[in-house]
Amino acid sequence: MLGIDDLIMKPAPPSIAPEAEETLPQLPVSSEFLEAFTRWLGYLEHEKRHSSLTIEAYLRDARQFLSFLSQKNDHLIDFKSFDEIHPLEIRAFMAFRRGQGIGNKSMLRGLAGVRSLARYLTRLGLVTSPALFAVKTPKVMRGLPKPLAADLAVRMTDASDPAFDQIEPWILARDAAVLGLLYGAGLRISEALGILRRDAPLNGHETLTILGKGGKKREVPIIQPLSEAIEAYLKLCPYVIDADGPLFLGAKGGPLRARIVQLTVERLRGALGLPAHATPHALRHSFATHLLARGGDLRSIQELLGHSSLSSTQVYTAVDASRLFKAYQAAHPRAKN
Helix, strand or coil: CCCHHHHHCCECCCCCCCCCCCECCCCCECHHHHHHHHHHHHHHHHCCCCCHHHHHHHHHHHHHHHHHHHHHHCCCECHHHHHCCCHHHHHHHHHHHHHCCCCHHHHHHHHHHHHHHHHHHHHCCCCCCHHHHHCCCCCCCCCCCCCCCHHHHHHHCCCCCHHHCCCCHHHHHHHHHHHHHHHHCCCCHHHHHCCEHHHCCCCCCCEEEEECHHHCEEEEECCHHHHHHHHHHHHHCCCCCCCCCECCECCCCCECCHHHHHHHHHHHHHHHCCCCCCCHHHHHHHHHHHHHHCCCCHHHHHHHHCCCCHHHHHHHHHHHHHHHHHHHHHHCHHHHC
């Protein structure tokens, strides 16, 4: 996980800026505000147990909001000015972000990061920030997950596919192992990339302990093809992997970044002719949907996915029902009348 100093200071976190050379400006805040801001990031990491990806997203969104306020009012943000934010300023920020092409879902997440900061500062007795909690947030229609067809999901994790013959063998094996964990074990990207070398589920390991959202642990089964894919990657990897370090490494030997996995899938979409909704997270959706279609029960799938609420898992029943309805409309004679 990235250190707090890495997030605050100049180097841009990988998921914020894929280009290593791109940098972010310093926060336009007073020294006292910066100290509290840094403590907030530590709170998210150590107490809230948010993933590094969530912390990076919150940092980016809070930085955008604070930069907007600072430029609009032509001064550094301190506790007083933050506390005196007017609802019109928040609406102006939302309009500004919409002008940049940001949709409701991204807007909602961005405001969630800013409100998290406000709640933390309120908890410390530094602000009250009533305006941030008074403004209505954009409504987001919750869409159904979009799984891939089983044959496409399997092909994305097949390192022997001829479409990949231009890729270095060890990187190809690594990508197949990572994507295999997303589809074969239902992991999130952050969970797959958080596996340590000493915990690598090789032959003989039938389960893997995963540290999921909120620091919750769960056991996931590891099928033989997954163990074999990870073993193939380890045999080909040109770097010495420290036992207490991340299992999956990037091209230069550092920890593999989530953005690289996303770019890999984007490349696969072109090479394999995959639909636009083929993303790393779609493999996790496919894991759940295909299990349900094969008779898996919701409670078991809930445990495998690490959902804290069954309602989060029940959305897959709607996906399966939608698939069955489409099949009925396409095949049943009376449905065509």
